[in-house]
Amino acid sequence: MTDLIWSFSPWLAFLLGTRVTSLNGAVAAGVAVAAVVATRAVARRRLHLLDVAGLCYFLALGAVLVAVHPGHLEFWSRYAQAGSHIALTLIVFGSILIGHPFTESYARNTAPAPVWHTRQFHAINQRISAVWGLAFLAGTISLLIAGSVGDRQVLLRVIVPFGALYLAYWYTQKRTTQAQDATPHGEPAAKGSALPTPASPSH
Numbered sequence: 001m002t003d004l005i006w007s008f009s010p011w012l013a014f015l016l017g018t019r020v021t022s023l024n025g026a027v028a029a030g031v032a033v034a035a036v037v038a039t040r041a042v043a044r045r046r047l048h049l050l051d052v053a054g055l056c057y058f059l060a061l062g063a064v065l066v067a068v069h070p071g072h073l074e075f076w077s078r079y080a081q082a083g084s085h086i087a088l089t090l091i092v093f094g095s096i097l098i099g100h101p102f103t104e105s106y107a108r109n110t111a112p113a114p115v116w117h118t119r120q121f122h123a124i125n126q127r128i129s130a131v132w133g134l135a136f137l138a139g140t141i142s143l144l145i146a147g148s149v150g151d152r153q154v155l156l157r158v159i160v161p162f163g164a165l166y167l168a169y170w171y172t173q174k175r176t177t178q179a180q181d182a183t184p185h186g187e188p189a190a191k192g193s194a195l196p197t198p199a200s201p202s203h
Contacts, residue, residue: 030057034055
């Protein structure tokens with residue numbers, strides 16, 4: 001889960017930044033955190049899809065804001081959060097559609113190699129990735145509504161999107177615990193039980 005949290009941190013920094021600073025400041029925060037995440041991932045030789053996507057997205061968004069007419073910044077500010085959620089929704093569901101759920105790369109960091117290509121390993125990561133995709137989709141809808149209305153901004157921009165992400169995180173933790181509990185005591189790992197979490201201390 002540690003690498004997964006790192007991969008999401010630029011997006012979270014951007015979402016939080018839009019609440020406490022200007023859009024330009026939020027994008028700058030996203031770029032800075034994404035650069036740190038990518039550097040860390042390269043140094044650890046664990047560069048994931050979201051690490052690259054985050055850096056590319058915020059660099060591209062920054063370039064757009066530099067080129068856009070100042071009079072259009074209000075529109076971009078209203079829908080910038082929704083745009084980041086749309087990007088994440090497409091990335092997550094796209095990874096599932098091409099048969100490589102994005103959580104699998106995180107799972108392989110701790111799972112023994114023999115289980116990487118098992119049907120159960122793939123199925124578990126498909127479900128976890130789908131839950132994250134649904135969380136981002138729920139946030140996308142909420143943020144699009146927030147951009148078109150003037151009230152209930154806290155509910156639509158904070159409670160719903162961040163609440164959906166918390167539920168996805170909770171589900172990931174739950175599925176991980178269930179898989180670990182199903183692992184016979186004293187064995188490195190049960191076939192197909194690998195998830196993106198640290199290995200059992202009993203090893």
